[in-house]
Amino acid sequence: MTGNEPAPVRVLLADDEHLIRGALAALLALEDDLAVVAQAASGPEALAMAEAHRPDVAVLDLQMPGADGVAVATSLRSRLPGCRTMIVTSHGRAGHLKRALEADVRGFVPKTVSAQRLAEIIRAVHAGNRYIDPELAADAISAGDSPLTAREAEVLEYAENGAPIAEIAVRASLSPGTVRNYLSSATAKLSAENRHTAARIARARGWL
Amino acid sequence: MTGNEPAPVRVLLADDEHLIRGALAALLALEDDLAVVAQAASGPEALAMAEAHRPDVAVLDLQMPGADGVAVATSLRSRLPGCRTMIVTSHGRAGHLKRALEADVRGFVPKTVSAQRLAEIIRAVHAGNRYIDPELAADAISAGDSPLTAREAEVLEYAENGAPIAEIAVRASLSPGTVRNYLSSATAKLSAENRHTAARIARARGWL
DNA sequence: TTTCCGTAATGACATTTGTCATCTGCGGTG
DNA sequence: CACCGCAGATGACAAATGTCATTACGGAAA
Structure with missing residues (x-):
């Protein structure tokens, strides 16, 4: 400790799969500029934990019981304006990406990325940048806008x-x-x- | 090293989600009686890695590109008879469990378990025991047999x-x-x- | 051997669905 | 204002689907 490191990025991890959440927390803990300050296994719990621990970045699984990642991001935007949100998902559907962007989600990545990469993206999101998985973005663009009323x-x-x-x-x-x-x-x-x-x-x- | 520990359980990890696979490998590495000797991101790759590294236990994700976990387990049974197989899954469907049991899968767990618990189950499977998630088992039983021809x-x-x-x-x-x-x-x-x-x-x- | 069940097919019929034309009313926009 | 697109509805018609009775054959069980 030299006393002049910047404060670590406070991260909230929300994923209903205990196995993944725990493993992820362990891996992110290895990065010394990231600190997992809260974990949650459901949408409502994520919201409660966010209010209690005020993270800088909320890493949300898309599919969770109670409220999905995008719903949590939407609530978070009004309740914790300083908290950036990002979505991690197994099944990358173009539609979810569209909804996510409307909820001001700053990062959208599939679970196929490596932990290293995820850490980088968390830093980027914290810095105010965006990161959207290129493949998912391409899908969303090629899908275009809905012709349905x-x-x-x-x-x-x-x-x-x-x-x-x-x-x-x-x-x-x-x-x-x-x-x-x-x-x-x-x-x-x-x-x-x-x-x-x-x-x-x-x-x-x-x-x- | 005192020289009298038993040889560690050789584990193959197969999951298409890089994030989870990597994190899981890191967590299992903490257990000194388990050794992750191979990893794979798809069904065919899992099969190839298994033949190359001859693990004691294959931990397979249910949904993978190429061939799903049960399909891999089926192939493994004939090609590597000494290798026990277990399935880890996000979406626990009763039907998959039934198929898995037919493929002589010895463990079937949702990803909601903790890493600690997973390690215990790997040990149990290696010892020749079975472990089926109670909730999934109950679902499968309550679903009963198909009335369809x-x-x-x-x-x-x-x-x-x-x-x-x-x-x-x-x-x-x-x-x-x-x-x-x-x-x-x-x-x-x-x-x-x-x-x-x-x-x-x-x-x-x-x-x- | 007789009986039952699954497979496979056909014909008849009712219901549901898909398609179209047409009508009304409302809110924008040029 | 006239025009257009969307919401909402109706009626008519064709096509797809669901339901049922009936027939036939083969294998398995009683």
């Missing part, structure tokens, strides 16, 4: 789990005929064979 | 992605009418509203 997307979302039109109509408070119209136009826009494949396509491109 | 399951699998009946008929080399019959009976057995929800139910219970 708000209602079309909503109805398609209800259709996703295979519900019959009557049920969708009730849930969306629409006439069954109207539901069929929206579904039909959405299916045509996505050039799918039926609403089920249309829903899959829209989901894959992040349009849902 | 072979053809019903096959047809339902083709139907899963939303393909129209004509296409399913071609793929299964069946008459469209026959396809509809199987789909109808399968839907009735699962008490679903249509083939799409039926497919989802069957998939969730591991009957596909």
Whole structure:
């Protein structure tokens, strides 16, 4: 200790997979300019821990029980404005990236990166820069903007789990005929064979 | 080194997520009776590494590119009979567990366990014991056996992605009418509203 | 041997879904 | 203001799907 090192970056780790979270914490602890000050296994817990420990950077898993990473990032933006957020994910979907950017997430990386690389990215995010995985970014760009209207997307979302039109109509408070119209136009826009494949396509491109 | 420790357990780690694999290797290295002798990022690579390094225990991620963990375990059983296999997974589906047991997998754990616990389980598996996550086991038991016949399951699998009946008929080399019959009976057995929800139910219970 | 079950198919029928034209009303925009 | 796009709805029609009865064959079990 020479007394003139800068204060370490305070990091919050949120991941429901204990194995990964613990391992990650151990690896990040090796970097002497990073300090894992809090850990969480769920969305709500991450929020609570963030308020209690006020980290500089929150590293959030995308899929967590309670609230997913993007939802946590959104809450964090208003509740802890000084805290930068980043998302780490196994399954890189273009749609999630889009949502994440809207939540002012500064880093978006797949879990295929090395710990070294992750540490660098945490530093970059802390410094105010952004880092988006190039492959995911390319996917998001190639997917483009959604051609679906708000209602079309909503109805398609209800259709996703295979519900019959009557049920969708009730849930969306629409006439069954109207539901069929929206579904039909959405299916045509996505050039799918039926609403089920249309829903899959829209989901894959992040349009849902 | 006193010279009388038993030889460490030789472990192969296979996970496509570099972050997790690296972190895991670091944590397991802390246990002095475990030695990570090989790592792999895909199914085929895992197989190759196993043949090259002949580990005592292969810790396989369920979802990997090329070949999934269960597929690797199956190959390993014939090619390296002395090597015990275990599966680590994020998404614990009852169906995967069933497949895994058929492949003579000795350990099946979710990634929510701690590294300590994983190390213990590796030791148990190496000693010839089994360890199945209690919650996953309960799911598998409560799901019970599939009420579907072979053809019903096959047809339902083709139907899963939303393909129209004509296409399913071609793929299964069946008459469209026959396809509809199987789909109808399968839907009735699962008490679903249509083939799409039926497919989802069957998939969730591991009957596909 | 008779019976049962799974596989495979066909025909008939009802229901659901997909497609289209058409109508109304609302809120922007040139 | 006229025009356009979106929301919302209706009716009609075609196509896809779900349901059921029935037939036939082969293997396995009683």
